[in-house]
Every structure is written in structure tokens, then in C-alpha cells.
Amino acid sequence: MNTFKKIRELRAELLNHRLKNKKIGLVPTMGALHQGHISLVEKAKESSDLVAVSIFVNPTQFNNPEDLEKYPRNIERDLDLLCEAGCDIVFAPEVAEIYAAPHDLKINFGALENSLEGKFRPDHFSGVGQIVSKLFNIFQPHSAFFGQKDLQQFFIIKKLIDQLSFPIDIHMVPTKREANGLAMSSRNERLTQGERLEAGLIFKTLQESADAILNGTPINLVIERTNELFKQNQRLTLEYFEVVETDNFTGIPSVSDPKKTALCIAAEIGKVRLIDNLLLNY
Numbered sequence: 001m002n003t004f005k006k007i008r009e010l011r012a013e014l015l016n017h018r019l020k021n022k023k024i025g026l027v028p029t030m031g032a033l034h035q036g037h038i039s040l041v042e043k044a045k046e047s048s049d050l051v052a053v054s055i056f057v058n059p060t061q062f063n064n065p066e067d068l069e070k071y072p073r074n075i076e077r078d079l080d081l082l083c084e085a086g087c088d089i090v091f092a093p094e095v096a097e098i099y100a101a102p103h104d105l106k107i108n109f110g111a112l113e114n115s116l117e118g119k120f121r122p123d124h125f126s127g128v129g130q131i132v133s134k135l136f137n138i139f140q141p142h143s144a145f146f147g148q149k150d151l152q153q154f155f156i157i158k159k160l161i162d163q164l165s166f167p168i169d170i171h172m173v174p175t176k177r178e179a180n181g182l183a184m185s186s187r188n189e190r191l192t193q194g195e196r197l198e199a200g201l202i203f204k205t206l207q208e209s210a211d212a213i214l215n216g217t218p219i220n221l222v223i224e225r226t227n228e229l230f231k232q233n234q235r236l237t238l239e240y241f242e243v244v245e246t247d248n249f250t251g252i253p254s255v256s257d258p259k260k261t262a263l264c265i266a267a268e269i270g271k272v273r274l275i276d277n278l279l280l281n282y
């Protein structure tokens, strides 16, 4: 496994592989890796000759400075995990390498960013669009792999690829979960054992709500029930729970296409913000 910190050196290495017609699969990450990331690497290995992973905690997608400061970082452990998983190339630049000059470009994703994560985290998706476009230009991969846990992000990046004509196949990889259903996330490192157990309620709520909707309970009642359930919980604070269509991530009063319907949730526990989702036909 080769690790690079500089764009110029990484590009030279990748060019060698591209000239040999090697198919490059890219897994963009912010590090603090867990089995969810490793499943992205494994998926990438199935269809790529060379798997590249970027590790970069991107400051422009954090709207909360405390969240950026507290974001877990553990590069040595990340490199061990990636080496074990059979990753070929790692790019782990410093912030100054990526944002050498001031970057004030804003990307607006229209309706897709007016709800859920976009609404609660102003400018978050502009920052994601900015870094992912940069990574696509630096790596020029054939395919790129993202986790379903960040479902709205997946559709934002799909839009970026379609509208900026990046010649990249995008793949969504299912969420990896702890035994109690808690979605694996780098942020889970900041939870106590008790909080981890309690946070299992997030996935339980998603499953029970999806089942209720499939059994004919109106969406507004399911949402009301979830709001009540979280009000009674001492540790978890619900930020949003919505049933949306994945075309625009806007709340819907009833289901018209189960394949395009997702239940999305964000909740806070002990100052750690967690998100999760379930496609209705899970």
C-alpha cells in the first residue's frame, strides 16, 4: 500500500496505472475508519484493479467548529485497517495541500439541499460538493463508492456527477450496523457504552415506522408517534424524522413509489449528532 500526502506525487502514481488501463476505484473518507468504510473498500475491490482511499477531514463541510475540532482522527489505525483490507493507495493530505488558496466557490444543489441535512447544516453540501469534485479531479477514478448511511449525500454526489459530467460510476453500499442496529459511524467513537446502547432506538424506530407505513398507517401518525417516543427519552434528542422521496428529499404525505421512499432521522445524544435512514422496501 502506498501513502501520499501531496497531490502532484499521487497524480504521477495514478497516471502510471491509468496508462496500463487499470480501473481505479475511489473511496473518499474522513478517516476514523470502521467496518462500514472497510465494506466500501471491499465493494470497490470487486470491480476495480486498484483501490484508492482518501482520508481528509474536510473543514468546508462543517458548519459547527466544535464538531470539526472533535471529529475523531486516528491515521495510524486507519492505515493498518486499510492495509489489512487490501487497499492499494491512500491519499492523506494536510488542509493546506487541498485549500492552498482561499476557496469561496459555493455549489447549490437546489431542492435537494433544502431539507434534512441541508436545512440543519447550512453550507454542508456545498462543502461536500467542493471536496468531492476536487477528489474526482485529482484521482480521475472510474468508479466511486459511498455509504448509504449518508443517503442525501449520495444523491447530492450523484447530481454532481450527472450535472458536471464526471465520467464516474457511483455505487451506494449498504450501511453496516452494530448488534443493536446502531449505524456504524466515526462519530460513535465519541459515545459512552451506555449511549451506544441507547442509540439503538434510532434504528428500531426506523424499522418499526417502515413496517407501520407498509401496513397502511398514515405517515403523519407515524411521525407523531416518533416525536412522542423521543420526547419521553431522557438521553436522545430528535432533530428530525421525515419520510421523503429520494428525488428531492422533501417530506411526503403518502407513499407513491416505495422504491423511492426513505425514512430519514437525525438525533443527538451526549452532544454527538447521529443520522440514519431506511429505504421503505428494505
Ligand code: PAF
Pocket (backbone or CB within 6 Å): 028, 029, 030, 056, 058, 061, 128, 131, 132, 150, 153
Ligand atoms: O462521507 C464522508 O465521509 C464525507 O462527507 C466525504 C464524502 C468523504 C467528503 O468529505
